[in-house]
Amino acid sequence: MKEIIAVVRMNKVSATKKALIKVGAAGFTALKVMGRGRLVEDKSVIAERRETLLALAQKNDHETEKRITEFLDGTRLFPRRMFTVLAHDEDVPGIVQAIISANKTQYNVGDGKIFVLPVLDAVRVRTKESGDAAI
Known part of the structure; x- marks a missing residue:
């Protein structure tokens, strides 16, 4: 079992x-x-994912960019x-x-x-x- x-x-x-x-x-x-999870160390994957998330957010403000950055750098739980x-x-x-x-x-x-x-x-x-x- x-x-x-x-x-x-x-x-x-x-x-x-x-x-x-x-x-x-x-x-x-x-x-x-x-x-x-474990942070991704490949900077190209992170940069690509950041751009995708920013495009999906359809907002270009400081708060959205901050949340996405915190998500990708490991400081934010999700x-x-x-x-x-x-x-x-x-x-x-x-x-x-x-x-x-x-x-x-x-x-x-x-x-x-x-x-x-x-x-x-x-x-x-x-x-x-x-x-x-x-x-």
Whole structure:
């Protein structure tokens, strides 16, 4: 039995839910979280992303530029969604692949992170079933 924790972009929540349902995940929980990943050190990627974000913002003011700069230099946390899925060991590769497929973008940064952890036990409150039967 494993716990899969996936941290994904907010605009990928619907795609992630659909992918988890399609792959047959028994159930999942989603939480709003704030955070940031490892900073990108390639200055060309950062410059390109900065220009794209400024163009998307459709504003050319100091506040917008400040927020984008803080986003790219690591001083600002940004919203993400964290999914938690309990799964049978044999289902983990399919679930992980479904999450990757739903969340991979062409941006080369910020697509999220997936963690797979062992689960010692689970108990279904309603029936008191434990172990794999509780999933």
